[in-house]
Amino acid sequence: MSPIVEMRELRKSFGAVDVLKGVTFDVERGQVAAIIGQSGSGKSTALRCIDHLEKINGGELTVCGHALHTDKPDLAALRKDVGIVFQGYNLFPHLTVGQNITMAPKLVHRRSRKEADEIGREMIAKVGLADRWDYYPEQLSGGQQQRVAIARSLAMQPKLMLFDEVTSALDPKLTGEVLRVMEKLASEGMTMILVTHEMQFARNVADKVIYMRDGRVHEMGGPEILSQPSTPELADFVNEEF
Ligand SMILES: Nc1ncnc2c1ncn2[C@@H]1O[C@H](COP(=O)(O)OP(=O)(O)O)[C@@H](O)[C@H]1O
Ligand SMILES: [Mg+2]
Structure with a gap:
């Protein structure tokens, strides 16, 4: 079976700035891949290309x-x-x-209200917030809002599923509850x-780093x-992050 993501020598520039300079990796069905690296190294851009939020300039991406x-x-x-x-x-x-x-399932998948509610309630239960169905976002903590965003997806x-630094804005306790949801999905x-x-999460959950x-x-x-x-650069990075 072919990989879910096949990226070959992917290139992306913004104006004269080359941001992705030939990126190659695969992600197989059922795999968890963690992309790590310094700020500005192109992680978000690579992720956004996968969802075509950025149009690629070269290489192949399936x-x-x-x-x-x-x-x-x-x-x-x-x-x-x-x-x-x-x-x-x-x-x-x-x-x-x-x-x-339930908004996108109704609009995009043309689900009936009943169907959308059913799947929505299943997903909100999956992220552990079944009792918050009728709440408004502002009545929830940041971690809970992020779990709702995951359920919505x-x-x-x-x-x-693509996740771009979904816990970066959260304090450690709320980070933990979001990571547990992601671990369960994995x-x-x-x-x-x-x-x-x-890094701890990547080490425990990722199949590929x-x-x-x-x-x-x-x-x-x-x-x-x-x-x-294997490389001194990753050794330095890991030392700083752990
Ligand atoms: N829309 C954009 N226009 C111009 N430059 C961008 C844009 N998006 C990202 N960049 C630049 O591309 C580089 C990589 O960004 P990014 O992929 O966000 O890195 P990371 O997620 O690893 O921090 C950065 O130098 C950033 O300034
Ligand atoms: Mg980023």
Whole structure:
């Protein structure tokens, strides 16, 4: 079976600035890949290319069978297959938790209200917030809002979930509750790519660790590379982060 993500020599520039300078990696079905690296190394850009939030300038990228290096990639199909969660939760403040979660399934998947409610309630239970269905975002903690954002993404039943530093704005206690939700998803077999500074989490949960440096993959391997890096640059990075 072909990988969920196949990235080959991917290039992306903003104006004259080359941000991704030939990035190659695969993510297989059911794998958890953690992208780590210094700020500005191109982690978010690589993730955003996978969801075609950034248009690629060169190389090849196939995501859930959709080739994004072609003239007219099927973006509607891509967006149904890929969920993305960012550092900011981006919940609609004037909608309840339940309304936030069921909106896209109703609009995009054309689900009936009953169907959307069913799957929404299943997902809110999965993130441990079943009793918050009728709350508004401002009545929730940051960690709870982030878990609602994850549930909202899951309600679209994606094949691949992307997480970009989803715990960076949270204090340690709230970080832990969000990481536990992600760990559970991983154990249920969800294919996930996460940009993270949580080295402990990467070591425990990731099948593949991708260390980016200056727009390239500098070192890649199993989670053991965090304990036994091959390059001095990853060794330094790991020392700073742990
Ligand atoms: N929309 C953009 N326009 C111009 N430059 C950008 C844009 N997005 C990112 N960059 C630049 O690309 C580089 C990599 O950014 P990013 O992928 O966000 O890195 P990371 O997530 O590893 O911190 C940075 O130098 C950043 O300033
Ligand atoms: Mg980033």
